[in-house]
Amino acid sequence: MTDIGGRAWELVLRTIEADLLSGSLKPGDHLPPERTLAAELQVGRSSVREALRVLEALGLIRTQTGSGPGAGAIITAAPSGGLGTLMRLQVAATGFAVADIVKTRVLLETAVARELANAAPVPDLQASATLLDAMDELGLTPEEFLALDAAFHVSLADASGNQVVAAIMSGLRTSIEGYVQAGVPSLPSWDATAEQLRGEHRAILRAVTGGDPDVAAARINSHITGYYTATSLPLHERN
């Protein structure tokens, strides 16, 4: 199969993908060593290594150095990390319109808020609450505050239990951080905005834990769109 030349790495990638799809490779499993894969697929070791890099960048395997029994790549279950890498790169290359990110956030996050408020028993929101406590600390820069802010929103999606929405939100996290930080200079007072955001976050969490889906959804909607309006970003679509 070496005659496909520069595409040999794709053969390796497709082979491993097929093994994942069929279930013969599962999270926790080790991949065969590079030289074994190269021999089995009749490609060069450099092609195997290229394919492994792709899988690693997607967060699907973790490679380890050394040659003991623990050497070789392990299949990991890290969808968010991989999606994060991808979306970060994508946004860089193609530039999602901020209006589209905001609209998609409202759509996904109001649904998350409703789901959490309706859930029985009350879902575990300790991770979200811990992030809000961290945002109460004095002396945070806007960058630090807004990174915690984006993490708070992702944590709600995680708590909702919908893996697909959680993966999407995790993938959008860097985009969210990007546009909210870009808006900071246009705020009249960062301290006043930070105080307002802290209050809105607590109010969202109260509505969720209080089991009020309509209020929770309305609060997260006005929280997201309010910041967007306050930072005077253009609300229309990009053409």
Added chain:
Amino acid sequence: MTDIGGRAWELVLRTIEADLLSGSLKPGDHLPPERTLAAELQVGRSSVREALRVLEALGLIRTQTGSGPGAGAIITAAPSGGLGTLMRLQVAATGFAVADIVKTRVLLETAVARELANAAPVPDLQASATLLDAMDELGLTPEEFLALDAAFHVSLADASGNQVVAAIMSGLRTSIEGYVQAGVPSLPSWDATAEQLRGEHRAILRAVTGGDPDVAAARINSHITGYYTATSLPLHERN
């Protein structure tokens, strides 16, 4: 920087990513040749090649063979392809619960239907209509039919103009194809189901072009959940 050893490819990836983020690399631009990148970053050419494979698998660059002026990788704007690759692999490695895919579809696609029905002027739905015509052809296998079906749903998201939702739907396409095809054997009659799906698709498109957002959203909701119920897949969450 060669002392970072096996992580040299990550340095290359981060460097190119930073150039994309800063805008100094844009879609259509050529990357410098491998040997130039290797010399500039003081890493081996194999590390450069590994990083390029990652970018290529993500759909962000297209590499070309040869050494003329057109040689070298070109930055492409192909978010869907990249996201598709990622999500396909992710689903293989981690297995999104079908119930989560269905819930996320309903959330995103009812919003898409509303947006399309509200849009003025009426959006261009030629791509969607062409797919429906293709699904009228006799002799399609269930696999062929359902691949066109998934493409129809992605085409509506594309037409809505929300790039983020379109990228997400494109990324979910293989997952969607996967679960709808897995349901075929449990249908009493494929021919009857295909006929019903054809009618539902046309009715969705009529509501959208007729400018009726509520009907469009209700039809796409019952279309998605109806098939899911008919194929008797468990509607509860995966634990």
